[in-house]
Amino acid sequence: MSMNISSKLDSTNSFWDVLIDGELDVSTCDKVKEHLYSLLDKEVLDIKVNLENLEYIDSTGLGVLIGVLKKLKVNNKEIFILNPRNNVNKIFTITGLDKIFKMEG
Template sequence: MSIKINSILDTTNDFWKVSLEGELDLSTADELKKCLHKLVDEKNIDMRLDLEDLEYIDSTGLGVMIGILKRLKIENKEVYIEKPKNNVRKIFNITGLDKIFKLEG
């Protein structure tokens, strides 16, 4: 199981765009956590997580996303979840996190 993380700073709209590909679970969550916290350390702005190519997410992955959302909320910033596959969207719906995160697409 692996994850590919691409991040881009959109200076025009002032947000981080982070694309995830693969599986976000216990074995890959720490890698994502380090990456997201490094981005926020660099610039604390809204974050857009593109999940179009994310095949799977478990509770550990959700925990990383909740952690970064809590950190961003301190400065009134948001985490937007973009284009999740149906199975990933279902996890957000079941856990009620669709009401916490801004889901788009």
């Protein structure tokens, strides 16, 4: 399965708006990591990650999000996880990451 990632700057509200589709796993995590870190190289802002079209996430994908969150926390910024599907939301809940990330939707 493939993965697509797109992003845009919401300069009005000062955050990165990111959409991830497909599967975030060991075969796609490097692409996501590079994309998110390139955003932070441009400007360190809160990141809103829309997961409404994400079908699957594994521990490697979670690790990428945790790494980005650590970099953001140094600057008092957050990652907001928006609209996760039930199966993806369950992974965040089982791992306790629903308490670490700001979950919405």
